Amino acid sequence: MTALSCEVHLEDNTRILVEGTIIDENNSPISDAKISVLIKRSNYSEGENQYVIGEGYSNAEGEFSVTSLYDKDEDFAIEIHGGEDYSTYVYKTNTLEYTPLDLTFNLETVSLKKLATFNYHIERTSGEANTLRYTFKYIEGFCLEYYEGTTLNEFQSSCYQEQVVSQFLNDSNPDIEWLLSIPFGGVVEFTYAINDEPEITEFITINEDNYDFTFTY
Amino acid sequence: MTLRSLIKAVWLIGIYFFCLIGFAQETSSNSESETNSKSTFFDSKERQRFFAIMIGGHKPFTSGDNFMGEGLEGKSGIDFKVQMYIYKHFFIGLSTGASYFNVKNQELLGAYKKSRIAENYVYIGYEFFPTDKLRLGLNISIDSDLDYKNTGFSTSDISEQNDSAKLNRYGLYLNYELSKHFMVYLDYGYNESKTEIVVPAELDNFFKKGKYSTIGLGLVFTIGSRDLISRFVD
Structure with a gap:
């Protein structure tokens, strides 16, 4: 009988340095952002x-300098999480093939987008047997950049990509209440069809930190 | 052959050696002590010993602007030493032990919570006699092997990560004699760990050396009443 082990052996006698600066869209520094050095992400x-x-945090000037252990891993990543208010950024690379000169990962300047919460509430007021098919299209507050060495691989990256949420509401599930994190100032495309009638599309600009959207059918 | 395995081998030989010679010597030592009663700060024939075995514990204290001073906090430690008196009160010793630390700043070291240093070193020193009951020893390490075992990761899939280093240790101890072959000790050691950790140039000075002191307490058992060379010369 063979025992399967997932044990990870980190590089002995090695430390790396992860450094950079975090700013928002107005070039203002973001403090207390969490920087995590990860493997198998x-x-x-x-x-x-x-x-x-x-693991570490950015200072008041948005600068960070985190000393980390190291592993050669095809899913090596540095994740910057600006908290609930900002988007998340991930630098990813394959350290089986690439270890930076002088063991330093300098991300230079990382810009995070301010996030807003889009709370939507859809309620059926027209009575039984009426249905609604809806779709929300929006830009998610997440950016992953995949690097091969020092070159950005756009094909493997997914930065602020469009996301789609679709659902069909009927008698068994007539109402819905949910929330999405969306870059502040972004536009949500809301497309719906009541009782399989022609689709109608509305554009909602997210201009509040907590944007409440209510729709009845 | 690593220093650790060398120490183990020498220990076994040493234990055999002092059992064989040390106890045999006891029977003739009484007559010696009766005829040699002169004792100074530097020498005391009647307090001459062949082997000393020390067992104790210590508290480590990190210091300085280095990865240990800024990143680790000492918890506890254990010591086991054997020293053999080569000529008069000049001795050579083997020490094996461990010091335990908590990581107080993961941002400076990496995402782990605990560090244990396994300490194996060879030392030399000299013992002085300030009073009838006290012995003052000074010693310095001459070869060493330090192994840092770093544990306490966020996942059980990473059990440990290891760093290695060499030790420069400067120590002193005070033994209080409770009987001829039984003492208690209080010791202090200043330890400079010269690591083999590979880091970016920016972190080189920070990781090159780690500094910690130890204050320890323990028991001493001695065997024999003549140093090694005297056994062959006299």
Whole structure:
């Protein structure tokens, strides 16, 4: 019988330095952003089964300098999480093939977008048997840049990409209430069709930190 | 052969050696002490010993602008030493022990919570006799092997990460004699850990050396009443 082990062995006698500056869209520094050095990070906005090997925070000037352990891993990542108010940025590379000169990952200037919360509430007031098919298209507050060495690979990157949420509401599920994190100032495209009639599209500009959207059918 | 395995081998030989010679010597030592009662700060024939075995614990204290002073906080430690008196009160010793630390600043070291240093070193020194009951020893390490085992990761899939180093240690101890072959000790050691950690040039000075002191307490058992050379010369 063979025992399967997922044990990770980090590089002995090695430390790396991760440094850079975090700003918002107005070039103002973002303090207390969390910087995590990760291995085995997936490409999704919410990483799964990832391991933290270094961690730190940006200072009042938005600068950070984090010393971390190191591992040669095809899913090596540095994640910058600006908290609830800002988008998340991920630098990703394959350290099996690339280790930077002088063991320093200098991300230079990373710009995060301010986020707003889009709370939507859809309620059926027209009575039973009426249906609604709807779609929200929006830009998600997440940017992953994949680098091969020092070159950005746009094909493997996914930076502020369009996301789509669709649902069909009927008797078994007539109402919905949910929230999305969207870059402040962004536009949400709301397309709907009541009782399979022709689609109607509305554009909603997110100009409040907490944008409440209510729709009845 | 690593220093650790060398120490183990020398220990076994040493234990055999002092059991064989040390106890045999006891029977003739009484007559010696009766005839040699002169004792000074530097020498005391009647307080001459062949082997000393020390068992104790210590508290480490990190210091300085380096990865240990800024990143680690001392918790506890254990010591086990054997020293053999080569000529009069000049001795050579082997020490094996460990010091335990908590990581107080992960941003400076990496995302782990604990560090244990396994300390193995060879030392030399000299013992002085300030009073009838006290012995003052000074010692310095001459070869060493330090292994940092870093643990306490956010996942159990990473069990440990290791760093290695050499030790420069300067120590002193005070032994209080409770009986001829039994003492208690209080010791102080200044330790400079010269690491082999590879880092960016910007961090080189920070990781090149780690500094910590230890204050320890423990028990001393001695065997024999003559130094090694005297056994062959006299």
